[in-house]
Amino acid sequence: DAVKYDYDLVVIGGGSGGLAASKEAALLGAKVAVCDFVVPTPIGTTWGLGGTCVNVGCIPKKLMHQAAILGQSVEDAKTFGWELPEKAKHDWTTMVGAIQAHIGSLNWGYRVALREKKVEYINAFAEFVDPHTLKTTDKRQKEKTITAKYILLATGGRPRYPDIPGAQEFGITSDDIFSLPHHPGKTLLVGASYIALECAGFLAGLGINSTVMVRSILLRGFDQQIANLIGNYMEKHKIRFQRGYVPIKLERIEEGSPEEGTPGRIMVTSQNEEGELMEEEYNTVLFAIGRDACTNKIGIEKANVMLNPKNGKVICDEKEQTNIPHIYAIGDILDGKLELTPVAIQAGRLLAKRLFGNGTLITDYVNVPTTVFTPLEYGCVGLSEEDAIAKYGADDIEVYHSFLTPLEVTVPKRDGNEGYAKLICVKSLDEKVVGFHILSPNAGEITQGFAIGLKLGAKKADFDNLIGIHPTIAEVFTTLNSTKSSGADVLQKG
Ligand code: FAD
Ligand code: NA7
Numbered sequence: 001d002a003v004k005y006d007y008d009l010v011v012i013g014g015g016s017g018g019l020a021a022s023k024e025a026a027l028l029g030a031k032v033a034v035c036d037f038v039v040p041t042p043i044g045t046t047w048g049l050g051g052t053c054v055n056v057g058c059i060p061k062k063l064m065h066q067a068a069i070l071g072q073s074v075e076d077a078k079t080f081g082w083e084l085p086e087k088a089k090h091d092w093t094t095m096v097g098a099i100q101a102h103i104g105s106l107n108w109g110y111r112v113a114l115r116e117k118k119v120e121y122i123n124a125f126a127e128f129v130d131p132h133t134l135k136t137t138d139k140r141q142k143e144k145t146i147t148a149k150y151i152l153l154a155t156g157g158r159p160r161y162p163d164i165p166g167a168q169e170f171g172i173t174s175d176d177i178f179s180l181p182h183h184p185g186k187t188l189l190v191g192a193s194y195i196a197l198e199c200a201g202f203l204a205g206l207g208i209n210s211t212v213m214v215r216s217i218l219l220r221g222f223d224q225q226i227a228n229l230i231g232n233y234m235e236k237h238k239i240r241f242q243r244g245y246v247p248i249k250l251e252r253i254e255e256g257s258p259e260e261g262t263p264g265r266i267m268v269t270s271q272n273e274e275g276e277l278m279e280e281e282y283n284t285v286l287f288a289i290g291r292d293a294c295t296n297k298i299g300i301e302k303a304n305v306m307l308n309p310k311n312g313k314v315i316c317d318e319k320e321q322t323n324i325p326h327i328y329a330i331g332d333i334l335d336g337k338l339e340l341t342p343v344a345i346q347a348g349r350l351l352a353k354r355l356f357g358n359g360t361l362i363t364d365y366v367n368v369p370t371t372v373f374t375p376l377e378y379g380c381v382g383l384s385e386e387d388a389i390a391k392y393g394a395d396d397i398e399v400y401h402s403f404l405t406p407l408e409v410t411v412p413k414r415d416g417n418e419g420y421a422k423l424i425c426v427k428s429l430d431e432k433v434v435g436f437h438i439l440s441p442n443a444g445e446i447t448q449g450f451a452i453g454l455k456l457g458a459k460k461a462d463f464d465n466l467i468g469i470h471p472t473i474a475e476v477f478t479t480l481n482s483t484k485s486s487g488a489d490v491l492q493k494g
Pocket of ligand 2: 194289
């Protein structure tokens with residue numbers, strides 16, 4: 001075309017999806033810039049290049065989960081003959097320092113990778129001026145205008161705060177917890193999303209007094225039988241649940257002291273559906289009540305990009321194209337898609353290949369495996385039991401299942417039959433497996449492997465034909481022979 005733009009592609013957002021797309025596009029010869037800017041949290045937390053996953057998501061979350069697991073392992077170790085102090089002590093600031101040092105090296109690595117791949121990194125907030133023009137504003141308020149042939153929106157999401165007094169002043173979110181400079185003390189986690197439960201899980205595992213305030217159900221959208229098993233397990237492992245309440249007010253009753261590393265005290269008033277009030281004091285209140293797509297401050301109306309008015313997410317076709325042909329969107333801001341790092345990366349890579357290479361593949365958003373890193377991990381791929389019933393009808397579904405006891409918990413004598421495995425099969429499709437669920441240690445590792453089976457259309461008979469690896473947890477899937485409909489006892493005997 002006759003019009004000359006500054007760039008072939010400008011990506012807004014240097015997170016999982018944006019970095020993947022910009023590097024791939026540059027590799028294919030496109031002139032690319034990526035704008036990434038972190039708006040500080042209400043208490044001032046900020047971070048480097050890489051987006052949610054690296055800085056305030058998957059990576060620090062999994063490392064804190066690991067810290068909690070190690071605490072359990074130290075206890076278990078004694079029963080295997082290791083001579084250790086009576087009570088192992090955990091130091092919050094040492095853990096945070098070590099994790100933040102790792103994140104710092106990742107931030108640096110991303111910058112180097114962009115430079116090597118000749119992607120221009122613009123550390124500034126980008127917003128539309130018109131459909132092909134963006135204004136960027138850096139932290140010194142210096143403004144610049146750039147134009148692009150294609151624009152990719154990959155701005156991700158940020159945690160939502162409830163609209164109640166004191167929430168933003170005295171509360172924190174997952175954006176703050178992973179770099180919190182002091183021990184959180186007694187902590188209230190508001191919400192029952194996977195983020196709330198994962199944070200409660202690792203905090204409790206580190207010996208921190210943790211309460212989860214649940215408005216209705218646990219893990220909306222996930223298989224509810226498993227959600228309840230997760231809740232039961234957490235309750236048995238020192239996590240308190242307050243059900244049916246929502247906070248209505250936070251008040252500071254004592255300032256924290258950065259010098260002494262103390263978190264201060266907050267009074268939380270909450271209310272249930274009957275209007276009954278409850279007051280309780282905490283040191284830290286963490287809101288995990290959902291995330292908002294970052295689409296409301298980027299001048300989206302100047303580009304006429306269509307959003308879903310209900311959630312502010314970007315409406316795209318199956319090729320991640322918006323209603324404006326040269327504007328695309330990937331990752332957490334996509335309406336109706338999964339909010340997961342590998343999903344954003346895949347979408348970014350394939351989109352770049354289609355735009356600048358001879359790629360034809362489009363991202364397949366079906367049968368994406370995922371794992372919730374609660375104290376006992378939960379991995380799944382395919383449909384929940386509820387969704388399978390809704391899709392195929394209860395009469396056409398057969399569920400094979402078993403409780404399980406990982407070998408490693410037997411000697412320490414903890415947690416018999418807390419794990420669980422189930423396969424959801426469709427009778428009329430020759431028992432094709434449409435849902436795979438595992439609640440156990442290392443569920444993420446197990447689920448990743450089996451996911452290829454579901455993608456390839458595995459049937460129950462294929463699982464039966466597979467020979468197990470003994471002794472593992474995953475081998476349970478090769479010997480599942482009790483159906484839920486039979487009502488048979490599926491507790492694993494010692
Ligand atoms: P992001 O990674 O959020 O990146 C968007 C970037 O754009 C950010 O850096 C943002 O600051 C920047 N930005 C926004 N607006 C602008 C603008 N106007 N100008 C310039 N820059 C802008 N996923 C998993 O797969 N596994 C997990 O275990 C997992 N755990 C998680 C745990 C937590 C606590 C959270 C919060 C998320 C977790 N996720 C996990 C989800 C995962 O982090 C996201 O799905 C993923 O980061 C989405 O990538 P993205 O590219 O869409 O956006
Ligand atoms: P979700 O999945 O939107 O969940 C939000 C949770 O927070 C959920 O448990 C809600 O309870 C709860 N919630 C919401 N508002 C409030 C208020 N005001 N007070 C108390 N509790 C509240 O969270 P995410 O956005 O983090 O999840 C993003 C994606 O990850 C999502 O697509 C999932 O598939 C996985 P509710 O159930 O509504 O009663």
